[in-house]
Amino acid sequence: MNTFGRKFRASIFGESHGELIGVVLDGVPAGLELAEEDFMGDILRRKSGARGTTPRIEADKPRIVSGVYEGHTTGAPLTVIFENTNTKSKDYTLFADMPRPGHADLTAALKWDDCQDPRGGGHFSGRLTLPVVAAGVVAKKVLRDATILDDMPVGAVNARIVELGGVPLPEETGGTHITQRQDAVRDINTADAGTDERTGLCSDKLRGQDTIPAEWQQAIDQAIQEGDSLGAVVECVIPSIDPGYGEPFWDSVESMIAHAVFSIPGVRGIEFGDGFRSAAMKGSEHNDPIGADGRPTRNGAGGVNGGITNGAPLTFRVAFKPTSSIRKPQQTFNFAKGEMDTLEVPGRHDVCFALRTPVVVEAMTAIVLADLVLLSDR
Secondary structure: OOOOOOOOOOEEEEEOOEEEEEEEEEEEOOOOEOOHHHHHHHHHHOOOOOOOOOOOOOOOOOOEEEEEEEOOOOOOOOOEEEEEEOOOOHHHHHHHHHHHHOOHHHHHHOOOOOOOOOOOOOOOHHHHHHHHHHHHHHHHHHHHHHHHOOOOOOOOOOOEEEOOOEEEEEOOOOOOOOOOOOOOOOOOOOOOOOOOOOOOHHOOOOOOOOOOOHHHHHHHHHHHHOOOOOOOOEEEEOOOOOOOOOOOHHHHHHHHHHHHOOOOOOOOEEEOHHHEEEEHOOOHHHHOOOOOOOOOOOOOOOOOOOEEEOOOEEEEEEOOOOOOOOOOOEEEOOOOOEEEEEOOOOOOOOOOOHHHOOHHHHHHHHHHHHHHHHHHHH
């Protein structure tokens, strides 16, 4: 239930308002350089505090408790933990009688006979994406060590928001909706995760609202005023990856990435390459011509054929739903009263939690690729 992978195995544990949360990684190769400060770059990208994100601010300080000795991984299970210090559990007592629409309050109670920890969403909380990000940091080191990517720079698994609240990233031309992706293979081999101000929100630290396009900020402000929430579309690209990774059918690259990505709370859809738009295309439009170097000259397939990487950039997009916890009154059943009732959700919640998800998508992708590369034993 809480473990993913066969060779590179990630197991997350803890609850949103429990004492701590963390991840255990098994199958980490020995000899990788690793220190607690290595996690901070990606952790800061997930951190809240910018307008539109939750006011709950945690230290998010990682502590390695096993699997590292004198600055290198040992090959033993690697454990990283994070303490929860800023919790307000009383905000969640209401939801036992009035489960929140869109949340796991009711399904968790039904599955576990009301024995679940409901505080902050418990084990269902987006707080659990923090140890996923930590696992992604280690996975990226595995990929660099295995040279799965050509001269892999830091951040070569790139994710960014391309649409927020139905508004495309202003710098993009044409449709950028999940069903209207662009055809061309995008040249992002020189992308610098630390200098792109237009996508700094998504490919660098979440530095604040000054990095958010004005159109997006307007949508966020309006949702705040209305007590509502917004969703977003995140695009992830691995610009340079060798062909030959993945298997047909059950362990295809798409199915493994989709499995991992759908484990992120709030994901509602994923598409590779042309995605859903390919259903309205002809074969002559969707097929990717093969160049003299044996690689596609177009990328409608998103870098995968037959479940196996084909040498083109691995490209996919993820749809995140609007945050379920909103101040705007909603109708739900009050089990204490035995009737429908009006719920106004208290507490601290993101207006658009997707603002913090690009680094989580990157982490899940890196975890999958690390598992594939270690399985291939190249």
